Amino acid sequence: MSLYAQIVVNGLMLGALYACIAVGFSLVWGVLNVINMLHGSFIVLGGYLAYFAWLHWQVSPFVMLLAVSVGLFLLGFLLQYGLVNRVVSQPVLTTLTLTFGLDMILYNLMNVWFDATPRRISLDLGRLDLNGVIVPNDRLLAMLLALAMTGVLYLVLRSSRIGRAIVAVRMDRDAATLMGIRVGRVYAITFGIGALMAGACGVLMSVVFPITTNITGLLLGKAFVICVIGGLGTVPGALVGGLALGLIESVAGNFLGAQSAILVGSLLMLVLLMTRPTGLIGKRGYQ
């Protein structure tokens, strides 16, 4: 019994992490219709910043959460404003290739600055033991953060001026332009938020997870799967998709073995793509 409970808990904990990974990616995708190949590197960058701050100045990762968020928001904002915006309305392939190129640059720089040694902030926050079922605190924290980030984003998008602008642009770019919304700026801010979320997730991962430049591709891949399972470009979708994937991998991993688990995830994604491209929660947009 407790094993099955454990499986579910594992799934949720992993799912929370996945949700963290995917939220920003999903947002950018939904609003800009851009597949941001930089996303994985953004996460790792956030992780590295947190790590080195902790290593050299013993800054707690939770303090860094703020600093990194601000830093990556700016980075994202500038990248979008200066570069991506210029081609944002062009075909998928163009934007994808551009971000791919940018990712090569960022990846290379990180490799030179930080080298690929896997690093982790060896803080251990302990775990809860609910009669036999173990809940690691840091993962729990990841879950809360994922929920918080999603919630905040959701509120921002619904209530704030910029939020409504973002939604408007997402719904109908031209109409939004006519309404006097500065689409370019909105895009930049959205991309910034996407990067911010990636960074925050990276900080969190640096406690849970060995950070190395080698995992950028992996993280990106997961983001793909999650977004598709949850529904492309919707913030709640990322959360649902993350949790769903986590559970699937945990259950499959338990009954079919670690290898099949990932295969099952990908297969499910393919099937969803073909049958239900709007994902598990087939809602377009945020309202």
Add this chain to the structure above:
Amino acid sequence: MNANRFRFPARGAHLLFAGGVLLLAAMPFLADNYFVRLATFVCMYGALALSWNFIGGYAGYPSFSTAAFVGLGSYVGGLLQNAGVPMVLAWLGATVFVSLFAALLGGAILRMKGHYFAIGSITLVEVLRMVASLWVDVTGGGDGLNIRILDGGPDFAGRVFLYAMLAVMLCAWATTLAVERSRLGFGLRCISQNEEAADMVGIDTNRYKTAAYTLSAVYCGTVGAIYASWVSYIAPTDAFGILLTLKVPVMAMLGGLGTVYGPLVGATAFVLMEETIWARFLDYHQAILGVVIVLLIFFLPGGLLKIDYRRGLARIRSAAWARAGRATATEVR
């Protein structure tokens, strides 16, 4: 993707191409094996880029299945060879298998469009990779698959594989020409511009798209099989490399989408660029390549061939329409 974005002054292009092919073929006599290998890579990527061009360029579907087909081809080819099938037959076998695979899959995967299709096609790579590493009894799993090394010394091997790849590239090129001038090519261009309208004028879009997807797989399979015999060792992560699947479309873009020579020019330029860059800058080659890609997006959106086009257009702007007309005529005939 502008269908008649430009028509390369046909004869000139063919002559340049012929020259290029001759140079590649002569490589073993001009330079050492490193250049032979380089030439082989040019042919290999040329063939892959041309293949991708069918689905990505003509039909306008952003496919990232290349690595899936190449990987599949290399495993099928390798396994056949280990089963005692003669090398060349193994290559053909792999080609057939991969083509059928793509044809059967196409119907399903092409129901998606845009981003969805892009991801679907890239997931295919992942799935196959997982299968290859899971199916230990057949593929050897993560241990990889050993294929007997072709004896006869490096020069001989070098030539065999250069000419094999060159042959594949020529086939891909010939196929492209045929398609470019056929009903199929015309239909695919219609689809890439407006799928509904294409449907309305009587184009069986599903059949056409599946055809394009299959064409984009055929030579990938061959290349994969040849590659397997060449390296004599394949493993899941390398055979189904995500990098390859991203590189090839970039090459095609670099040259010019939906054109006969764009992919070839792009592949050649890309390979030479990589060679020169990594050799010069040990630490920063990747970043530099990244910068190059970014610059390309901004300054050569139409691909390298666009340059000639612009110049040509400027020179004979007056006769532009007439020329376009002749071009259309040549394309139709």
Add this chain to the structure above:
Amino acid sequence: MTPKLIRTALLSALLMGATALAQAQSTIRIGAPLALTGGLADEGKKQQVAYDMWLKRVNAAGGINVGGTRRKVELITYDYQSDEKRAQQMAEKLITQDKVEFLTAPFGSGHTKVVAGVAERYGIPVMASAASSESVFDQGYKYLFGTLAPNGGLVDSMIRTFTAQMPTVKKIAILGREDVFPRSMAATMKAHAEKAGLKVVHNEYFPVGALDHSASLSRIKASGAEWIYITGYTKDLILVRKQMADLGTTAPIITMITGPAYREFIDALGPLANNVSSATWWHPSSQYKADDVFGSTKAFYDEFVAREKHDPDYVHASAAAALIALQKAIEKAGSTQGAKVRDALASLDAMTFYGPVKFGPNGMNAGRDLPIIQVQSGKVAVLYPQAVKQADLVAVR
């Protein structure tokens, strides 16, 4: 435009080739395709450091003595980006363009195979410093030599020592990465453990690029294993250990191949690394007097620490040893001809700071007593061999 591009590149490179040729007479040229970026970047950099240390020493001594004349050594390195296609391309470039007479293999069994495949065609000796899977050496390649001992060696002495010190241990759980080296380490352990009468209660492989192991670890926990044996790359092992702690999956013996052998494993895990045991091919505490450029293990160790500010691990040592073996073979053969040096390598029996180097018929360094280590209060302690033993096996609490 296609031909034009090629032609220009052709000319420029032909020039490069020419200059290369000119130098080839005076110096001995060794080619090193390294993974400085991509998945294996970290390991690639380690090899680079060790090679460079050896190179400096050799050239300081005036070079390698080839039949009476000392010839300086030149090491040409390229980054192959952890990409198999590029690895073989580099190998060919090094052989044909830079006219190297010898090659070193990249990190890892898979890529070693690929490079060896190219070198074999040219009859260029390849020194592999980080490939230990028999599957690499059973290809019948005549020019491939590896300084690591077969995996079997690692496993056997470990089973013996542990079962001797903890006879109660009967059930072992094995979890390995689906990748050449880790896979064979896991497979070997399963085979040998069963032979030694241990009960394998869990045996599983996890895919390359797994981001989570909770499922497997929960099941291992339920399996009641007394010895948990994990193989993988450092980043996998860090994650696994962390998640074991998270999930309360533990056992008297936790072995991670080859985690504790790497400093970054201990750095990243802190207290969690304590009492994790492993086997490795080399450890600085096993001191050897050697007649090589370093003279002794201590000399190598001191120079390395002075240079890198941290302890060397087996990759560093093995990489340096590979070049030492090559040097000795060249001196022995009195020539730099591939075939001659190859034969010299095949019959080599040298004592290096890294330990004895004697290649078996398949080209692997003959198995010897490999160190078994355990992290004890943040430091690596050697449990075996007796000669250099520093501590007894401590159970994981």
Add this chain to the structure above:
Amino acid sequence: MGRLLEVQALDKHFGGLHATREVSFALEEGEIVGLIGPNGAGKTTLVNLITGVVRADGGSVVFRGRDVTAQRPWQAARSGLARTFQIVQPFPQMTVLENVCAGALFAGHAASLAQAERDAMDHLEFVGLAHEARRPATALTLPSRKRLELAKSLAMRPRLLLLDEVNAGLNTAEIDQALALMRAIAARGVTILLIEHLMKVVMSLSQRILVLHQGELIAQGEPQAVIRDARVVEAYLGSKFAARQAAHGVAATPAADTTTEVHR
């Protein structure tokens, strides 16, 4: 005169909206029939049903004796059913000629691309666009685009041509040219189903008129008779007006409002 198209009890729902209710009618070879009705009456839906763009919930379409209810648009196009769109959609990056070519090649059964191009040229001549043949389709003016759309459909060698609002947005002079063109097309023996707001056009071309209102076929027959039909008048001008007319015994003669659109 054989029966070309037979529509039986065609039914279509969009969620709550009942777009067409049990619509039944038939077209004879060589007829020109007008299909009118206020906005949202379901005219375009009907065309979409016939050409297979949307699937019918019920009923059947028989074209040239074959049941084509379930066929896909490309099959419809090849079987001789051509239609123009309210909003013209050419292949934007192709020349005018290539656009027409597409029609000739895939539905017009042209033997080769060369053949298709020759046919296309003829059709461009016919609609008077020959001089624009080499220009990009997007460079055309609205009237020219409508002509292109016509040429494209003609190139498909249609037996039945469904013209959906070909005249919307044209001025009087242009409409007169369009009228002449449609007559010429009819003269070629192509059956035409004409969807129109402009009574002038409908009245002067159609031999019969079908009136659709809220998805229902409320009247069909002789143009003059149909527009005097009380239900039609009511559908267009509302019940009060209809009642008043009935009282005064006057009929809404088509002459009263020629170029202006009746409804509104």
